[in-house]
Amino acid sequence: MTPRAHRPGSLDSVADLVGIVRTELGLPVTEESASVDFDEVTGWDSLHLLSLCSILEQRTGRALSLADVLEARTLAQVYALAAA
Amino acid sequence: MTTATTAAEVAAAELWELHASGAVAGSYPRVRGLLAELSGDDLRRAGALLSRVPVAEVLAAHPDTAVVRVAITGHGTLGPLVPALTVELARHGVLLEHRLGDFDGWVFDLGDPASELRVFGPDLLLCVLDPAIAADELPLPWTPDDLERVLAAKQALITGLVREHVAGGAGTLVLNTVPLPADLVGQLVDYRSRARVGALWREHDAYLLGLAAEHPGVVVLDLDPVLADGVPAVDPRLDVYAGAHLSVELLTAYAREVGHVARAVTGRAKKVLAVDLDETLWGGILGDDGAEGIEPSGTGRGAAFARYQRLVKQIGSQGVLLAAVSKNDREPVAEVLREHPGMTLREVDFVRVVANWNPKHDNIRELAADLNLGVDSVVFTDDNPFECGLVRSRLPGVAVVRLDSEPATHGRKLLRDNWFAALELTAEDGVRATRYRDDLARKDFLDTFESVADYLGELGVRVRLGRAGETEWDRVAQLTQRTNQFTMTAARLSSAEVRALAQDPDGLVLALHSADRFGDNGLVGALLAHRDRDALHLDNFLLSCRVFGRGVETAGLAALLRHAADSGVRGVRGAYRPTSKNGKVRDFYTRHGFALAGRDGDTELFHHDLVDLPGVPGHVRLRTDLEELR
Numbered sequence: 250m251t252p253r254a255h256r257p258g259s260l261d262s263v264a265d266l267v268g269i270v271r272t273e274l275g276l277p278v279t280e281e282s283a284s285v286d287f288d289e290v291t292g293w294d295s296l297h298l299l300s301l302c303s304i305l306e307q308r309t310g311r312a313l314s315l316a317d318v319l320e321a322r323t324l325a326q327v328y329a330l331a332a333a
Numbered sequence: 334m335t336t337a338t339t340a341a342e343v344a345a346a347e348l349w350e351l352h353a354s355g356a357v358a359g360s361y362p363r364v365r366g367l368l369a370e371l372s373g374d375d376l377r378r379a380g381a382l383l384s385r386v387p388v389a390e391v392l393a394a395h396p397d398t399a400v401v402r403v404a405i406t407g408h409g410t411l412g413p414l415v416p417a418l419t420v421e422l423a424r425h426g427v428l429l430e431h432r433l434g435d436f437d438g439w440v441f442d443l444g445d446p447a448s449e450l451r452v453f454g455p456d457l458l459l460c461v462l463d464p465a466i467a468a469d470e471l472p473l474p475w476t477p478d479d480l481e482r483v484l485a486a487k488q489a490l491i492t493g494l495v496r497e498h499v500a501g502g503a504g505t506l507v508l509n510t511v512p513l514p515a516d517l518v519g520q521l522v523d524y525r526s527r528a529r530v531g532a533l534w535r536e537h538d539a540y541l542l543g544l545a546a547e548h549p550g551v552v553v554l555d556l557d558p559v560l561a562d563g564v565p566a567v568d569p570r571l572d573v574y575a576g577a578h579l580s581v582e583l584l585t586a587y588a589r590e591v592g593h594v595a596r597a598v599t600g601r602a603k604k605v606l607a608v609d610l611d612e613t614l615w616g617g618i619l620g621d622d623g624a625e626g627i628e629p630s631g632t633g634r635g636a637a638f639a640r641y642q643r644l645v646k647q648i649g650s651q652g653v654l655l656a657a658v659s660k661n662d663r664e665p666v667a668e669v670l671r672e673h674p675g676m677t678l679r680e681v682d683f684v685r686v687v688a689n690w691n692p693k694h695d696n697i698r699e700l701a702a703d704l705n706l707g708v709d710s711v712v713f714t715d716d717n718p719f720e721c722g723l724v725r726s727r728l729p730g731v732a733v734v735r736l737d738s739e740p741a742t743h744g745r746k747l748l749r750d751n752w753f754a755a756l757e758l759t760a761e762d763g764v765r766a767t768r769y770r771d772d773l774a775r776k777d778f779l780d781t782f783e784s785v786a787d788y789l790g791e792l793g794v795r796v797r798l799g800r801a802g803e804t805e806w807d808r809v810a811q812l813t814q815r816t817n818q819f820t821m822t823a824a825r826l827s828s829a830e831v832r833a834l835a836q837d838p839d840g841l842v843l844a845l846h847s848a849d850r851f852g853d854n855g856l857v858g859a860l861l862a863h864r865d866r867d868a869l870h871l872d873n874f875l876l877s878c879r880v881f882g883r884g885v886e887t888a889g890l891a892a893l894l895r896h897a898a899d900s901g902v903r904g905v906r907g908a909y910r911p912t913s914k915n916g917k918v919r920d921f922y923t924r925h926g927f928a929l930a931g932r933d934g935d936t937e938l939f940h941h942d943l944v945d946l947p948g949v950p951g952h953v954r955l956r957t958d959l960e961e962l963r
Contacts, residue, residue, distance in 0.1 A: 275352060275382035292385060296412035299575055300381070315570040 260309055266328045270297075273304050283324040295319070298327070305331045340722070344370035345378070352382045358390035361398060366729050368424045377585070380416035383423055388430050397913035399427045401595045402504075404450040406434035406442040407461030408469075409578035410571075414461070417585045421592035425601060436576065443494040446501055456598060456825075458498070459507045459591060462491075462541070463578035464514050464567065477521070477529040484537045492544070499548050499829055505598055505756070507591060508545075509554040510538040512566035512583070549807075549828035552594055552756065559586045593751040598825055600814050603732060603752040604706055606648060607697055609715035610659035610666065610688075613736060613743070614642055614678065619665055630675035637740035642677035644744045652762025653753050654684045654704065654769055658696050658713070660720075661688040684769045693720050694727035703776065704769060705878040707817070707914065712752045714743075757828070759808040761855050771851045772879055789883060789952040793850045796888040799958035801844040801859065806831045809842060809859045812875050819858075819876035819886070819918055822910040822936070826861075839864045843959075845889045847880050854880055860893055869897050871907040874921070884950035890925050891947045892957045898943040905943065910936040 260266060263283045270278050276292050287293045302318045305327075313330060321327045344367040351357045357364065364383070371379055391398055401422060405411050415431060422429045432453045434442040439460055442450040450458065470483045491508070498506045513534045521527050538557075545553040560566055564582045571577040579587070596602055611618045615638050616628035630639035649655040655678075659666060666688040670680040680686065684704065687696045693715070701708045709730030715721050716736040725733045732752055736743050755762075775792070801809050810828040813820070826834075834840040845858030858876040862869055871893070876886050897905050907922045909915075919937075923929065925947045927939035949955045 272349070273378055273381065275378075275385050294412070296410070296575075299413065299571060299577070299581075303581070315574050319574055 260305065260328075260331055263325055263328045266305075266324055266331070269304060269308070270301065270324065274300060278324065283328070286322050301327065340370045341372070341375055344368075345375045348379055348382065357383065357386045359394045361391045361395050362426075362729075364423055365426045366725065368420065369725065369733070376420055377416070379423075380420035384416040384419040384429075388428050391428055399599055399601070400430050401427050401457065401599055402453065402455045403429060403431045403591070403595070404434070404442070404453050404455035404458045405431060405461070406439040406450055406459065407463065408437050408439060408466045409461075409463050410436065410576045411461055411584070413577065413581050414459075414584050414588060417588035418591060421588045422595055425592055425596050427592075427595060427599065427601070440490065440494065443506075444497055446497075451501075455504045457505050457507055457591065457595060460494075461579070461584075461587070462509055462511050464511055464517060465572070465578040466511070467537075468514075468517055475520075477526050477533065480530055481533050484533055488537065488540050491541070495544055495548055495551055499550055503827075503830065504550075505594065505827055506551045507554060507594060508541055508551065509587065510541055510556050512556060512560055512579075514567045516567070516569065549757075549810075549832065550830070554587065554590045554594075556583070556587065559583065559590070590751070593754040594756075597754050597756050598814060598827075600817050600823075600825060601709075602755055602815065603653070603712045604710040604815075605654045605656060605701070605704065605712065606645065606753070607656045607658045607700065607711055607713045608645060609693075609713075609717070609720065610657055610661060612716040612738070612740075613714060614638060614645070614657075615669075615676075616740065619661055619669065624665065624669050624673055627669070627673075628675075629669075629673060630677070634740055635675070637743070639675070639677060641740060641743040641747075644747065646678055646682055648753060649682055649766060650763075651753070651758055652755075652765040654766055655682055656700055657683055657686045657688070658693055658700070659686075659688045660690055660693070663688045682766075684766055684773065692723065692727075694724050697724065697728060697731060703773065705772075705881060712747075714747055755811070756814065757807060757811075759811050761808055761811070764855070768852070768854060768879060775849075775851055785882075786952075789950075791850075792883065792952070793954075794883050794885065794952055795848045795954045795956070796885050796892075797846040797956045797958065798843055798860075798889050798892045799846075800960075801831075801835060801842045801856075803835075805844050805856055806835060806842070808856050809844065809861075812856075812859050812877065813861075813873070816875045816877065817912070817914040818878050819881065820873060820912075820915055821871075821875075821918060821921065822873045822908055823912045823915060824873055824910075831861075834861060834863070837863065841869075843889075843893065845876070845885060847883070847885045849883075858885060858889055860889060862893075864902075867901070867903040869902045869905045871905055874907070874918075884953050886921070887925065887947065888949045888953045888955045891949045892955055892959075894925075894941060894943060894946050896957060896959050898946060902943065905941045906930070907939045907941070908933075908936050909939070 264280055267278055267280050267283055270276050274297055278290060282290055298319055302313055302315050306313055309331060317330055318327060348367045351360050368379060405414060419429045432450055434450050442448045443460060467483050467487055471479055518527050518530050521530060542553050545551050564586050565580045566583055568580040608614060616634045617626055619627055628635035628638060666686060685700055687700060697711055697713060698708055701711055708728050712732045712734060713724050714734040714736055718735060721733045721735040724731055734747050736746055807828050810826050810831045813826040831842060835842040841862040843860040844856050847854045847857050857880045860874050861872045894905060907927060909919060922939040926945055927941045929937060930940040931938040
């Protein structure tokens with residue numbers, strides 16, 4: 250998978266979001282870890298949510314509520330916000 | 334897998350493959366070349382990947398990789414700065430080893446000598462100033478008088494912290510000017526008050542910039558030019574929800590500037606600007622269009638080329654050596670440089686004009702060798718993507734600035750990476766090009782002699798060793814920052830550190846001057862030492878590569894040892910710390926009667942018992958101006 254594989258991207262599933270996190274943030278997350286609390290995800294820190302929010306906005310062309318994204322505890326929750 | 338087509342896509346894909354296969358650390362020397370192709374989002378993404386690679390892993394695989402220690406502190410959330418700094422330093426082949434201070438911990442981090450950041454011993458201490466530092470303290474409602482009071486208090490605070498740093502700290506403190514957010518000034522409805530806020534804010538910025546002039550060891554990055562290029566200052570959501578008071582875009586641009594400062598303090602500033610001619614300095618192709626057909630000035634594109642020539646000349650006036658490297662016949666180029674009425678740059682502006690049909694990478698390699706510099710001292714600029722790609726792949730150390738068919742943007746492309754950024758200029762910089770031209774004349778002179786000994790005999794080398802005067806401390810600091818080959822320990826000193834050593838009763842900062850029949854070489858070497866009871870510790874010995882091979886270093890060392898012996902010193906200690914570039918001085922001390930006395934990690938320690946002193950070479954006339962050592 251190259252960084253280009255997810256661009257310009259749709260966001261149709263949690264798997265898409267996992268791919269974005271892997272390519273954009275370089276974190277080795279999997280679909281299984283999407284429902285794991287960020288505290289348990291190796292290499293995760295809260296600043297990743299800031300980057301992820303702006304990447305997802307670029308990708309989907311829609312504004313997200315950063316305040317809500319910062320409250321998310323799992324990638325699955327981020328996906329729910331972005332896909333809503 | 335998608336098919337990559339552009340150079341940027343190929344590079345991004347290769348970097349990703351390295352990351353995915355866990356091979357970044359092992360292939361680290363390759364990374365710099367890949368990053369040279371990337372910009373924007375690709376570069377941001379590369380920063381995210383690279384910031385996950387442990388510094389220790391890269392050093393285990395490539396122990397010679399340069400590391401810069403950076404401490405980061407400020408008022409707001411600065412985490413996004415780390416990947417940006419990682420990639421900006423990696424672009425210059427430098428690894429980032431960092432410590433991030435606690436949120437809003439800047440006053441403590443800077444002010445307390447025992448703070449984690451100061452104990453870390455950074456090369457660069459970044460104190461990121463943002464508008465919230467003042468805005469957070471305004472009452473509600475507020476008036477310009479309140480802002481004036483708050484800013485005055487901040488100036489006093491920052492001045493105190495700067496003094497504390499200058500007195501006790503090593504390394505370079507990096508501050509910045511502070512953007513004035515529209516959201517702040519817009520809170521006042523009348524234009525009179527807004528004007529006053531604007532004036533107070535700019536006075537505050539001017540005050541900060543003044544700190545750099547006042548204190549050596551302090552750099553103040555002016556963010557105004559960055560903002561003027563359209564970078565947003567503040568992202569309101571990050572500001573409110575994440576306490577990040579400067580936008581990610583601005584922090585990214587800030588990181589790029591810090592990369593330039595890091596390059597300057599680690600001796601990686603570029604020293605040579607090699608320019609192509611056709612379509613770079615003038616419009617048209619000399620070989621096809623003839624001298625009368627090219628456009629070095631005039632209207633339209635000619636005006637853009639004239640502006641670029643003026644920029645190149647301006648850069649050359651500040652100690653950067655200019656060279657032309659062009660695929661052309663020699664004679665027509667010489668004629669244009671001598672006689673074309675539209676040229677701004679002339680033969681005399683260049684240390685060398687190379688016009689031939691050899692590959693440019695061969696020409697650049699030869700140019701660097703003749704100037705006694707590494708190819709990584711060279712910036713090469715060309716409009717031809719093929720030539721740029723070839724030089725980049727054959728000589729990865731050369732910074733290649735790829736121009737295109739729009740000459741109006743040549744200047745911006747050249748300046749974008751601040752390749753020649755220096756902490757400060759010294760008198761030496763104004764005459765450097767002349768000195769190098771003299772050196773090339775010496776080389777021609779050398780070719781007329783049977784042996785090097787005959788040559789040296791006729792050269793008339795004069796060497797003077799004496800305490801560096803106050804006006805020379807900056808030049809000594811600059812030598813420690815620029816010298817990579819003849820430096821025994823590669824310790825880089827700021828002007829403040831040189832000053833401190835010179836003013837220390839037990840410290841010794843000696844300057845070596847040399848001259849010969851071709852002219853004055855200026856201050857070409859430095860000996861840094863300190864007295865410890867009856868031993869003298871030679872902390873470092875530095876010599877400009879311009880005067881290698883003339884016995885200057887032997888004369889300087891012999892004079893120091895003789896003087897030490899006469900002053901009742903019992904022994905002189907020296908150290909050699911290997912770097913990737915100073916291998917030629919590994920045996921410098923042992924060649925002059927020092928004995929290996931031990932090791933400290935990879936550093937070799939030497940001792941001279943002052944019994945059998947080395948002599949001054951017969952072809953050198955030496956003058957020593959030293960009072961008795963204390």
